[in-house]
Amino acid sequence: MQVYRAIKYIRLSYTDDKSTESDSVVNQRKLIDNYIAQHPEIEVVDEKIDDGYSGVLFDRPAFQEMMELIKEGKANCVIVKDYCAIIGLNQKDLENQGILA
Numbered sequence: 001m002q003v004y005r006a007i008k009y010i011r012l013s014y015t016d017d018k019s020t021e022s023d024s025v026v027n028q029r030k031l032i033d034n035y036i037a038q039h040p041e042i043e044v045v046d047e048k049i050d051d052g053y054s055g056v057l058f059d060r061p062a063f064q065e066m067m068e069l070i071k072e073g074k075a076n077c078v079i080v081k082d083y084c085a086i087i088g089l090n091q092k093d094l095e096n097q098g099i100l101a
Helices: 023-037 061-071 091-096
Strands: 004-012 042-051 077-079
Touching (some): 004 023, 004 061, 023 077, 042 061, 042 077
Parallel strands (some): 004 077
């Protein structure tokens, strides 16, 4: 069985209160953890969170740290709630590209 060394990546565009994690970050983590619990082939090596960062640019601290771990061979998989966390598309962008109806 192939084992995936995964990084959980969570991103939220903005938050009202920077002193605590947003509800959306908590919810994304729960969804990712539920998925991982069903897949014994996934070994979590790290969790990276960019709470309050736009997905339009890749100059996000946790994203850059995650990319370094991948380049170093410490991870070979990234788990996200949906790929909008990585590339910053919203529902309307996805609909315009024909990805969602």
